[in-house]
Structures are given as C-alpha cells and as structure tokens.
Amino acid sequence: MTDVRPDAPAVEPEDITEETVTDATVESFARTADPRLRELLGAVVRGLHAAIREVEPTIAEWETAIDFLTRTGQKCDDVRQEFVLLSDVLGVSALVENLNHRKVGGATEATVLGPFHMTVSPVRENGDSIDEVGGREVCVVEGRVLSVDGEPVPGASVDVWQADENGFYDVQQPGVQPAGNGRGLFTTDAEGRFRFRTVVPAHYPIPTDGPVGELLAATSRHAFRPAHIHFIAEAPGHVPVTTHIFVAGSPYLDSDAVFAVKRSLVRDFAPVDDPDQAARLGVANPFRHALIDLVLQPVDASPQP
Incomplete structure (x- = not known):
C-alpha cells in the first residue's frame, strides 16, 4: 500500500530553481500556527536569500560561513556569550x-x-x-x-x-x-x-x-x-x-x-x-x-x- 500524506501535492512538483526557491521556502512555513513566528521566518528567509543572491558566495565561502557560526556557538558558555x-x-x-x-x-x-x-x-x-x-x-x-x-x-x-x-x-x-x-x-x-x-x-x-x-x-x-x-x-x-x-x-x-x-x-x-x-x-x-x-x-x- 502506498503511503500518501494528506498534504501531498496532487500534481507533479515543479523543479526548485534559484528563481523559485525563496517563495517555496517561505511557503513551507505557511501552516505555522504562531503568526508572529510565520512573519519572522518569512522575513529572515527573504532577507538571507536576497543577501546570497547579491554576493553569490562560492560553496567554499558558504562552508566558511557555516564554520564561523559553528565556532561562535562553541565559544559560548555560562560566562561568555x-x-x-x-x-x-x-x-x-x-x-x-x-x-x-x-x-x-x-x-x-x-x-x-x-x-x-x-x-x-x-x-x-x-x-x-x-x-x-x-x-x-x-x-x-x-x-x-x-x-x-x-x-x-x-x-x-x-x-x-x-x-x-x-x-x-x-x-x-x-x-x-x-x-x-x-x-x-x-x-x-x-x-x-x-x-x-x-x-x-x-x-x-x-x-x-x-x-x-x-x-x-x-x-x-x-x-x-x-x-x-x-x-x-x-x-x-x-x-x-x-x-x-x-x-x-x-x-x-x-x-x-x-x-x-x-x-x-x-x-x-x-x-x-x-x-x-x-x-x-x-x-x-x-x-x-x-x-x-x-x-x-x-x-x-x-x-x-
């Protein structure tokens, strides 16, 4: 028996491209119960995607950014934020x-x-x-x-x-x-x-x-x-x-x-x-x-x- 989710699309999905990924990501939060959280997530996604489009980072540059944020979190403790x-x-x-x-x-x-x-x-x-x-x-x-x-x-x-x-x-x-x-x-x-x-x-x-x-x-x-x-x-x-x-x-x-x-x-x-x-x-x-x-x-x- 095929496992079909109630919210599965009725038609074949379109390819996600650089033109459509932002709207698709924002839409993924559409069922968020808290309206303020939904608003914040939408704004963050749009702003972040706009910055990425502006600078067009390489894969290596994005990995460096992820590493920077990871190390920032690792530096936090009870007396250091x-x-x-x-x-x-x-x-x-x-x-x-x-x-x-x-x-x-x-x-x-x-x-x-x-x-x-x-x-x-x-x-x-x-x-x-x-x-x-x-x-x-x-x-x-x-x-x-x-x-x-x-x-x-x-x-x-x-x-x-x-x-x-x-x-x-x-x-x-x-x-x-x-x-x-x-x-x-x-x-x-x-x-x-x-x-x-x-x-x-x-x-x-x-x-x-x-x-x-x-x-x-x-x-x-x-x-x-x-x-x-x-x-x-x-x-x-x-x-x-x-x-x-x-x-x-x-x-x-x-x-x-x-x-x-x-x-x-x-x-x-x-x-x-x-x-x-x-x-x-x-x-x-x-x-x-x-x-x-x-x-x-x-x-x-x-x-x-």
Whole structure:
C-alpha cells in the first residue's frame, strides 16, 4: 500500500530553481500556527536569500560561513556569550534596542545589554561599594529614578555592572576578582535616589580570542569600548530601560566597537577634593563623583517614531 500524506501535492512538483526557491521556502512555513513566528521566518528567509543572491558566495565561502557560526556557538558558555558579541559588533544589538525603546521626550536613552550581564547582581544597600578588590581611583555614583513628569520613583530596582579599573569584568577573571565584583542591585529610596561607591572603570577591548575577534581583525576594526557603567532600571507601571553612562573624555567615545554611545549618556566623573563630603559619602579624599538620572516612561506613554 502506498503511503500518501494528506498534504501531498496532487500534481507533479515543479523543479526548485534559484528563481523559485525563496517563495517555496517561505511557503513551507505557511501552516505555522504562531503568526508572529510565520512573519519572522518569512522575513529572515527573504532577507538571507536576497543577501546570497547579491554576493553569490562560492560553496567554499558558504562552508566558511557555516564554520564561523559553528565556532561562535562553541565559544559560548555560562560566562561568555559570543553570539551576543557578534550581534553587538554587527550593530544588530544597537538596532534592536533602539527599535524596542522608542521613547517619549525626556526618557533616558537605551543602549545595548552587552555580553557580560551573565550573573545575578548581589543585592546591596544604597551607599554600599560594588568594588570588592580595592581599586585605586575611588568614585561615588549618585542618581535618581524619575518618571518623565519629573516625579521620583521610589522602590525602583537599579541593576549595575561594570568593568574594573583594568578593563575586566568579574566573569572574565575567576580567581582574580570575586564573583559579584563590580555588580550591585539597588532599590531607590522614598525620593527615588540611589547611590553606590565604585572605581572609575577603564576603557577595554571586547574579547577577541574567538570568531568575533577574527572578524574584527579581518575587517581592520578595533575592539575597544569607551569606559562606562551599565544600568537596568525597572519600576511597576514603567517601561524598563537598559542603558550606560560613559566617562567623559574616555578614548573611543567616537568609535565604540558596539555602537552604543549616545551623547546624552556621557557624564563627567568629576574630581572632588572635599574632606567633609568624602566623610559623608564614606570614601577617602580626594575622589571622583558622577551623577545620573534614569528617567522612565510610563507603559501607556506614546513613544516617538
């Protein structure tokens, strides 16, 4: 007895050619139950096929591309996300963040998450230090979480992570930095304020010992990011924001390897020589000081296109 599928064509199939393969592939997803998944697959297939038609890769070139993606996946582990890094250097992370955070006027601009938000930040009290190794250039970061109407947002969570003064994150140096160094999860007070002690971060190269590093070398691109501190601010009734503050005057502000710099996020890490203020903030004098307001838009606000 012949095994005939219910959805088998009633006529002889046409040959698949370079002219018809794209439509045939898109049509193969026509029964996808999730309409959004069907839309995404169709768009990816059309875009990928268009790129292939444009450059007409050889078989050897396509095998090289497959090998690159395979090795990118193999480089990922619990503390290293090479695919995020690839997304970053291709500008895709920046594009996705901007598309998903079209903001109302006055809201803090979003930037990329980056590949090092790999562990849960330790819960800390306002005023605590996130520097657990005793860096040289002490800094105090103070800020507020506000709504776009200027009202403070009490009880907001502020997740913070940064590289140390040598340009390394804790997950890059197990056994050198304790887990959780340079990280903290803070809650704003009744006036929307948060504060922490840290070190002034250094500019640094993204990891170049994997396929992404090979890509940068092959295209004569540098791997450096300007000095920065990461933030995620969240509060009920508001759209979360993933962002940075960048150290004014840092190298590579004009050529960030992952396309994340926005002028509104550059901050002075101002030198302070004031023993009384240092005592109030719990740091040695002199020190550096940075201010940042994280402004969230309500969930029902209309973003700018």
